[in-house]
Amino acid sequence: MATHERALLLSLYERMVLIREFEETVKFLFLEGTMPGTIHQCQGQEATAVGVCAALRSEDWITSTFRGHGHALAKGLTPQEMMDELFGARTGCCKGRGGSMHMGNMSKGMVPGIAIVGGGIPLATGMALAFKMRNEPKVVACFFGDGAVAEGAFHEGVNMAAIWDLPVIFVCENNLYGASTRVDLVMKNSRISERAASYGFRGETVDGNDVLAVLAAAERAAADCRAGRGPVLLELLTYRRTGHSRRDPCHYQPKEERQAWAQRDPIERFADTLKLTAEEKDDIENRVQRVLAQAVEHAKSAPHPSAAELSDYVFTPAASNRQSRSSAKTNTPTGGHSAPGSRRLGIAEALREGIAEEMAADPSVFCIGEDIGVRGGWGGAFTVTLGLEDRFPERLLNTPIAELGFFGIATGAAMMGMRPIADVQYGDFLFLASDQIINNAAKMRYMSGGDASVPLVMRAPVGATGRGSQHAQNMERYFTGVPGLKVIAPSNAYDAKGMLKAALRDGNPVLIFEHKLLYGSKGARAEPGAVDATSEIPNEDYIVPLDKAVVRREGAKVTVLAWLLMAHYALQAAEGIDAEVIDVRSLAPLDWETIGKSVQKTGRAIIVEEGPQSGGVGAEIAAGIAERWPNVRVARVASPDVPVPFTPVLENAYKPDVSRIVRAAKELQ
Amino acid sequence: MMEIKMKMPDLATNEGVQLGISRWLVQEGQPVKRGQPLLEVETDKAVQEVESIATGVLQTILVTAGEKVPVGTPIATIKTS
Numbered sequence: 001m002a003t004h005e006r007a008l009l010l011s012l013y014e015r016m017v018l019i020r021e022f023e024e025t026v027k028f029l030f031l032e033g034t035m036p037g038t039i040h041q042c043q044g045q046e047a048t049a050v051g052v053c054a055a056l057r058s059e060d061w062i063t064s065t066f067r068g069h070g071h072a073l074a075k076g077l078t079p080q081e082m083m084d085e086l087f088g089a090r091t092g093c094c095k096g097r098g099g100s101m102h103m104g105n106m107s108k109g110m111v112p113g114i115a116i117v118g119g120g121i122p123l124a125t126g127m128a129l130a131f132k133m134r135n136e137p138k139v140v141a142c143f144f145g146d147g148a149v150a151e152g153a154f155h156e157g158v159n160m161a162a163i164w165d166l167p168v169i170f171v172c173e174n175n176l177y178g179a180s181t182r183v184d185l186v187m188k189n190s191r192i193s194e195r196a197a198s199y200g201f202r203g204e205t206v207d208g209n210d211v212l213a214v215l216a217a218a219e220r221a222a223a224d225c226r227a228g229r230g231p232v233l234l235e236l237l238t239y240r241r242t243g244h245s246r247r248d249p250c251h252y253q254p255k256e257e258r259q260a261w262a263q264r265d266p267i268e269r270f271a272d273t274l275k276l277t278a279e280e281k282d283d284i285e286n287r288v289q290r291v292l293a294q295a296v297e298h299a300k301s302a303p304h305p306s307a308a309e310l311s312d313y314v315f316t317p318a319a320s321n322r323q324s325r326s327s328a329k330t331n332t333p334t335g336g337h338s339a340p341g342s343r344r345l346g347i348a349e350a351l352r353e354g355i356a357e358e359m360a361a362d363p364s365v366f367c368i369g370e371d372i373g374v375r376g377g378w379g380g381a382f383t384v385t386l387g388l389e390d391r392f393p394e395r396l397l398n399t400p401i402a403e404l405g406f407f408g409i410a411t412g413a414a415m416m417g418m419r420p421i422a423d424v425q426y427g428d429f430l431f432l433a434s435d436q437i438i439n440n441a442a443k444m445r446y447m448s449g450g451d452a453s454v455p456l457v458m459r460a461p462v463g464a465t466g467r468g469s470q471h472a473q474n475m476e477r478y479f480t481g482v483p484g485l486k487v488i489a490p491s492n493a494y495d496a497k498g499m500l501k502a503a504l505r506d507g508n509p510v511l512i513f514e515h516k517l518l519y520g521s522k523g524a525r526a527e528p529g530a531v532d533a534t535s536e537i538p539n540e541d542y543i544v545p546l547d548k549a550v551v552r553r554e555g556a557k558v559t560v561l562a563w564l565l566m567a568h569y570a571l572q573a574a575e576g577i578d579a580e581v582i583d584v585r586s587l588a589p590l591d592w593e594t595i596g597k598s599v600q601k602t603g604r605a606i607i608v609e610e611g612p613q614s615g616g617v618g619a620e621i622a623a624g625i626a627e628r629w630p631n632v633r634v635a636r637v638a639s640p641d642v643p644v645p646f647t648p649v650l651e652n653a654y655k656p657d658v659s660r661i662v663r664a665a666k667e668l669q
Numbered sequence: 670m671m672e673i674k675m676k677m678p679d680l681a682t683n684e685g686v687q688l689g690i691s692r693w694l695v696q697e698g699q700p701v702k703r704g705q706p707l708l709e710v711e712t713d714k715a716v717q718e719v720e721s722i723a724t725g726v727l728q729t730i731l732v733t734a735g736e737k738v739p740v741g742t743p744i745a746t747i748k749t750s
Contacts, residue, residue: 024704028722031678033741247680249717 004212009274010284012054012211016046016267018288019070022079023242025292026069026086030246034300036088039100042070044209044241047266048173049074051214052141052234055222060139061109061127061416063120066101068113071143075110077103083295089302095449096305097313106451111415116439117178118151120144121170122408123440125157128166128230129409130416133366133394139225141169141218147178149192153435156405158231162199163400167225169218170196170233173208175240180252193235201231208236209266212273238266313450314484316507342536346520350493350537351384351459354500355421357541359392362419365504366395368406369423373398381425382461382514383521407433407458411441411509414456419504423459426467427475427513430460434478441509442484456509457500463515463565463610464644464651465527472644474611476563479511480588480620486546487588489513491567493520494535495585498544506546513587515564531568549591551598555580558665559598561621562608563587566656570608573661579606587617590624599625599632604668606635608656613638637664673723674743677732680712680719687737690744691716695727701747708744725749 023043029035042049045067053062053074064071072082077093085092086100093105094112104112111127114120124142131138148154149172161168172192176183184190196203202224206217214236221232239261243250250258271281305312345353359365371377372385373396379386389396399406403424410422424430430437437458444452464472480487486508490496496514503510518533519525549561552571557578562570567583574581580598584590599605605625607618618636625632637656645651677688691709695701706718707727721727725747732744 028703028720031719031722032676033679247712249715251715 006274008054012050012215013267013270013274013276014284014288015050015074016211016270017284018079018291019046019049019073020267021285021288021292022073022082023069025296027242027246029086029296035086037086037099039086039246040067040244041242042067042240044261044265045173045175045238046070047211047214047270048171048208048236048238049143051211052143052169052171052218054215055218056109056139056141058109060141060222061111062141062143063111063124063127064103064113064143065117065120065145065148066113066115067145068103068143069100072103072105072110072113076108077105077110079291079295080298081105083299084302087299087302088304089299090305091302092449094447094451095313097449098447102447104448106448111452112444112447114440116435118144118148118153119408119435119440121148121151121153121157122160122405122436123157123412123415124168124170125161125166125405126409126412126414127416128161128168129164130413130418132164132166133413133418137226139167139169139222139230141171143171143173145178146172146174146176146183146192147181147186148172149195150178150186153404153408156400156402157408158195158233159199159400160402160405160409161231162201165228166230167228168231169221169225170231171218172233172235173238174235175238177240177244177252179244180248182252191235193233196233201233203233203235205235205237208238209261209264209269211266211270239264313446313448315486316445316453316455318506340539342538344534345493345537346534347490347493347496347514348383348519348521350497350535351500351514352379352386352388353537354497355385356388356391358419358501358504359388359395362504364417365419365421366392366397366413367421367423368397368399368410370399370401370425372396372423378525380423381525382516382519383525384423384459384519403429403432404436408436408440410456410458411436411444411454414441414454414509415444415452419455419457421457421459421504425461426471427460427462428470428473430475430478437479437485437509437511438482442482445508446484453507454509455504455507457503458509458511459514460511461514461516461519463517464655465516465529466646466648466651468646469643474609476513476587477611477616480617482588484509485588486510487513488546488586489563490544490585491515491518491564491583492533492535493537495544497537498542499546499585501541502543502546505543510546513564517565518568531565533568547586547589547591549585549594550583551580551594552583553579553581555602557602558604558606558668559595559602560606560608560661560665561595564610566608566610569656569658570661573658573665577662577665579665584621590621592624592628595621595625596628599629603631604633604665606637606661606664606668608661609636609638610655611639612641614641633668635664635668637661671749672728673725673747673749675707675722675745675747677710677738677740677742677744678719679740680710680717685739686712687739688712689737690732690734692734693730694718695721697727697730699727701725701727721747723747723749
């Protein structure tokens with residue numbers, strides 16, 4: 001204590017009182033029915049937030065949870081911007097899009113609160129990765145509860161922070177209960193800090209109701225992180241004096257336990273330590289109450305967003321992207337771009353070239369995934385990144401087998417201004433990563449009220465190729481209906497390179513589906529049944545827009561809409577049926593202009609999709625055509641509703657083929 | 670000096686449920702502190718204490734024990750100093 005000025009100590013005390021009184025004020029506003037939504041409060045845990053954040057600098061960052069009011073106030077968000085947010089006002093820190101569970105402010109070093117338990121752990125790790133890659137001496141404090149330790153996200157995120165020595169302070173607020181379930185019911189070893197040793201870094205259990213003990217531990221941890229000795233796990237023992245959420249009367253907390261912890265109240269204890277007089281306490285209390293009363297009064301009359309603004313902030317607008325990206329281009333011009341002419345390349349080679357060019361032009365672009373840059377390895381499952389590790393040894397990050405973890409890491413790094421390319425070896429593994437993709441990457445911009453951007457590119461191979469049910473699914477359908485995500489599916493090398501580059505410059509999360517039979521991979525990675533998808537690739541820089549379909553063949557009698565492998569089959573079928581073939585290419589958003597022009601001309605549309613017919617992308621296209629142009633007759637050619645089989649005879653029956661497309665066209669005549 | 674109307678808090682776990690007051694823990698005319706248990710409310714799940722939303726004197730009890738009212742109904746007035 002001697003090492004800290006009394007003014008600092010008083011400010012810690014006042015900050016804790018502010019958190020306690022903010023929470024009490026909010027609680028009564030809810031009880032009155034004045035405030036919408038729900039709340040998760042932190043009365044009793046004030047010392048953890050205040051102690052940790054006091055050890056941080058203003059340029060450091062925190063991630064928080066659904067119980068984030070205390071963290072936000074400790075990191076410097078104002079009671080006013082938070083109260084406005086709770087009332088759903090446009091003047092709130094997330095413009096009313098976030099609310100209690102997603103409190104944050106990018107300009108103050110706090111990403112929107114992550115309300116999926118454990119979801120912030122990979123994200124914080126990725127933020128720290130960005131700082132390490134850029135040599136910035138910043139630290140991320142990642143708050144989570146004891147319940148999060150049971151999540152896979154904890155294991156995956158913490159492990160990668162450990163192997164890369166990242167500057168993250170993992171702050172576990174152990175308040176003894178995950179919702180209503182006691183911690184010792186869900187873990188055999190409930191000494192959470194001991195987990196750090198199994199990952200190879202330092203962990204520490206601290207009295208989380210002693211703000212000075214927390215501050216000292218957090219200062220040690222921050223110093224370790226800044227010296228490259230991170231991460232550190234702090235287990236802060238504390239107690240929630242209020243319900244898990246607003247209607248929880250806490251009947252599962254034994255009375256004696258509540259009373260024992262009430263004796264260790266962090267605010268009262270610190271008042272005793274500081275030997276505050278009654279007068280000093282009253283002064284602080286009154287000052288805080290005045291601030292809060294004013295915040296409530298203003299928030300009650302703060303303006304709300306209009307319904308017309310509902311769709312704002314889903315995507316980062318294009319204009320700002322080009323600007324930010326073009327400066328990166330001019331800084332580091334790449335050689336060979338101005339040379340005229342072209343070469344014939346397959347998709348794998350074209351993607352590799354596109355990635356290399358963008359990495360050369362922009363130091364924020366990096367690749368992250370499994371087996372992507374191992375010397376003597378394969379350059380990912382389908383050779384796309386083969387050899388890039390020699391050119392960019394620091395920017396090809398080989399991860400553990402941990403899709404949830406490294407997609408979260410990529411998301412966090414993207415939010416801190418990096419441009420990661422994350423890929424899965426098989427699209428089917430996206431299910432493992434989907435929490436980070438759908439709940440974090442796709443929603444962060446919206447939840448932050450347009451403050452955050454997630455310039456993240458994701459790549460995933462799809463298609464049935466003799467590998468049975470779990471390395472074969474066409475995953476497009478699961479992601480095309482996710483607001484905040486762009487989804488593309490290039491079917492040739494020219495599009496693959498051009499769309500990849502456009503995706504990297506877009507500034508939003510873009511998921512690229514690639515087909516295993518179209519890569520043109522060579523050697524041991526060559527695929528039986530592959531289709532030639534090579535293109536002439538110009539020597540100069542080019543992009544292909546992310547939101548445009550393309551007419552591959554003109555025809556008069558029927559429009560066939562397809563993508564990836566099916567676009568090739570559609571072209572093979574087209575001759576005899578006088579079909580116009582559209583390579584849909586952009587699956588989200590769909591290019592209704594190109595589709596509309598064609599189907600209005602032919603009056604008939606066949607959508608060809610590899611994957612089960614029910615709930616497919618084809619269903620969305622069919623519905624869209626029916627709504628816009630009701631005179632057009634629509635049919636679908638898709639797989640039956642069965643898992644992808646292994647044996648070739650069944651796999652062939654599963655996949656739509658040329659004869660089925662021709663038959664469908666004739667039936668539609 | 671201000672008179673604050675305290676309303677039945679939104680404790681119901683199901684929409685539209687009426688909440689019954691089991692008993693008042695403070696009598697009219699007695700002083701109360703914010704956060705002090707003021708009454709017991711019976712929800713569809715359990716009996717729950719409800720805290721006073723202000724410091725002052727419990728002036729009038731508007732809904733007596735045994736009655737059921739919808740969320741948001743004024744149940745008492747508190748005079749603050």
